[in-house]
Amino acid sequence: MFSQTVEYALRAVVHLADQAPEPRTTEQIAKATLVPKAYLSKVLQGLCAAEIVLLKRGIGGGAMLAKTPDQLTILEVVNAVEPIRRIRTCPLGLVAHGVNLCPLHKRMDDALATVEAAFRDTTLAEILAEPTGSHPLCEVIPARKSLPTT
Amino acid sequence: MFSQTVEYALRAVVHLADQAPEPRTTEQIAKATLVPKAYLSKVLQGLCAAEIVLLKRGIGGGAMLAKTPDQLTILEVVNAVEPIRRIRTCPLGLVAHGVNLCPLHKRMDDALATVEAAFRDTTLAEILAEPTGSHPLCEVIPARKSLPTT
DNA sequence: CATAAAGTGGATGTCAAGGTCCACTTTGGC
DNA sequence: GCCAAAGTGGACCTTGACATCCACTTTATG
Numbered sequence: 282m283f284s285q286t287v288e289y290a291l292r293a294v295v296h297l298a299d300q301a302p303e304p305r306t307t308e309q310i311a312k313a314t315l316v317p318k319a320y321l322s323k324v325l326q327g328l329c330a331a332e333i334v335l336l337k338r339g340i341g342g343g344a345m346l347a348k349t350p351d352q353l354t355i356l357e358v359v360n361a362v363e364p365i366r367r368i369r370t371c372p373l374g375l376v377a378h379g380v381n382l383c384p385l386h387k388r389m390d391d392a393l394a395t396v397e398a399a400f401r402d403t404t405l406a407e408i409l410a411e412p413t414g415s416h417p418l419c420e421v422i423p424a425r426k427s428l429p430t431t
Numbered sequence: 432m433f434s435q436t437v438e439y440a441l442r443a444v445v446h447l448a449d450q451a452p453e454p455r456t457t458e459q460i461a462k463a464t465l466v467p468k469a470y471l472s473k474v475l476q477g478l479c480a481a482e483i484v485l486l487k488r489g490i491g492g493g494a495m496l497a498k499t500p501d502q503l504t505i506l507e508v509v510n511a512v513e514p515i516r517r518i519r520t521c522p523l524g525l526v527a528h529g530v531n532l533c534p535l536h537k538r539m540d541d542a543l544a545t546v547e548a549a550f551r552d553t554t555l556a557e558i559l560a561e562p563t564g565s566h567p568l569c570e571v572i573p574a575r576k577s578l579p580t581t
Numbered sequence: 582c583a584t585a586a587a588g589t590g591g592a593t594g595t596c597a598a599g600g601t602c603c604a605c606t607t608t609g610g611c
Numbered sequence: 612g613c614c615a616a617a618g619t620g621g622a623c624c625t626t627g628a629c630a631t632c633c634a635c636t637t638t639a640t641g
Contacts, residue, residue: 282432282515282543285599288522295535306617315523320600322618339608340616355538365432372438373465384561385445388505388553392546393432399542411534435629456587470630472588489638490586 283359289316289324290362291355297334298350298405304343324362331361351406356397365397433509439466439474440512441505447484448500448555454493474512481511501556506547515547 292314297305307325311318325344328334333353334344346353359365368382368390382390442464447455457475461468475494478484483503484494496503509515518532518540532540 282546283539289599291535291539292523308617317600319602323600326619336618337608338606338616338618341609342607342617344618355535373442384558385441385505387561388549388558389433389441392549395545395549396432396542399538399545403538408534408538411537439629458587467630469632473630476589486588487638488586488588488636490584491639492587492637494588 284363286324287359287362289314289321290328290358292316293321293324293344294328294333294346294353294358295405295408297344297346298353298409301346301350304337304341304345306343310344328358328361331357333358333361346405349406350409351404353405354401355403355405355408356400359400365393365400367393367397434513436474437509437512439464439471440478440508442466443471443474443494444478444483444496444503444508445555445558447494447496448503448559451496451500454487454491454495456493460494478508478511481507483508483511496555499556500559501554503555504551505553505555505558506550509550515543515550517543517547 293310293316296310296313305313307318307322310316310325311321314321316324325334325336329336329344332347335347336342336344356365368386371382372386443460443466446460446463455463457472458468460466460475461471464471466474475484475486479486479494482497485497486492486494506515518536521532522536
C-alpha cells in the first residue's frame with residue numbers, strides 16, 4: 282500500500298527530527314534506520330528537491346530538516362516521495378460525468394482522502410512526543426539509562 | 432496506492448454484480464470495464480481461485496459472482512487480488528517490542544486499518560444501489576430507458 | 582460427434598521500482 | 612593547498628507488475 286521508498290523516507294525524516302537540529306550523514310541515517318545507504322542517498326536527494334531536508338557536502342555535512350519537526354507533516358514527506366494520487370476523474374476515462382465519480386471510485390477516493398487527512402494531521406513532532414513505550418523507529422528503548430552507541 | 436490489478440478486479444466484480452446473476456464472458460466484461468481482455472482473464476482466474484467468482488467454460492460460459500452482491504464486500508475482492516498488508520510487526524525487524532509498533536508505524540497502520548474497515552463495510556450491493564448520478568462503472572447512464580446491448 | 586464458444590496455462594515482452602557502484606565534486610580543517 | 616569527509620550523478624542490475632499471445636482444453640448444442 283505504501284511503497285518501500287515512502288517507508289524509507291519517513292524513517293529518515295523521523296530520525297532527522299529525532300536528532301534535530303543536528304545534521305546527520307547518510308551513513309548515520311542508514312545505520313539508524315536500516316535503509317540501504319546507497320538507496321537512502323537517492324531518497325534524500327528527492328527530499329532535498331522537495332525542500333523537506335537540506336543536504337550539505339563536505340566535512341561536517343549531512344542532512345538536516347528544512348523545518349522544525351512541529352512544522353513538518355508526514356503528508357508532506359509522503360507527497361514529496363510518492364504523492365498520494367487521489368481519484369479526481371473517472372479512471373475509465375469516460376468523460377461522461379466529468380468530476381462525478383461513480384460509487385465504486387467514490388469510495389476508493391474516500392479511502393485515499395482519509396489517509397491523506399490522517400497524514401496531514403500528523404507532524405513529526407507528534408510522532409516524537411508520542412507517549413508510547415516504543416521509541417520512534419522501533420529502536421530499542423534505552424534499557425537502563427545509556428547503552429553503548431552500537 | 433491501489434494497484435492497477437485491484438482496480439481491474441473491482442471493476443470486473445462490480446460489473447458482474449450489476450448483471451447478476453447472469454454470467455458474462457471475459458470479452459463482455461473487458462468491453463464494459465475497459466480492462467485489457469487477456470489480462471482480465473488472469474485477474475478473473477485469481478478471483479476464481481479466491482472463490483469470489485465462478486468461471487464456466489464452453490458455450491454459454493463466462494464469469495459470475497459466487498455470492499449475491501449484498502454478501503460480497505470490496506475488502507474481499509481487494510484481499511483476493513492483493514491483500515491489504517497491515518503492519519503487524521516492526522518493519523525494521525527489530526524484535527525489541529514484539530507487536531508494539533513505534534509511533535510512526537502505528538500511524539501508518541492506523542491508516543491501513545481505516546481503509547480496511549471502510550472496504551469491509553461496503554458491499555457490492557451498496558455500490559449498485561448508490562443514489563448517485565453516476566452508474567457504477569462511470570458508464571454513461573442509460574439516457575432514456577433502454578439502449579442497445581452493445 | 583463435430584463445431585464453435587468459451588476459459589486455461591504457459592511463454593514471452595516491457596517497464597518502473599528498488600537497489601548497487603563508482604568516479605567525481607564540494608567543502609572544512611589543518 | 613592538500614586531504615579526508617561528505618554528497619552527486621549516472622550507469623547498471625534485478626525483480627515484479629502489467630500485459631500480450633497462442634496452442635490447448637472444456638462444453639453446449641445441432
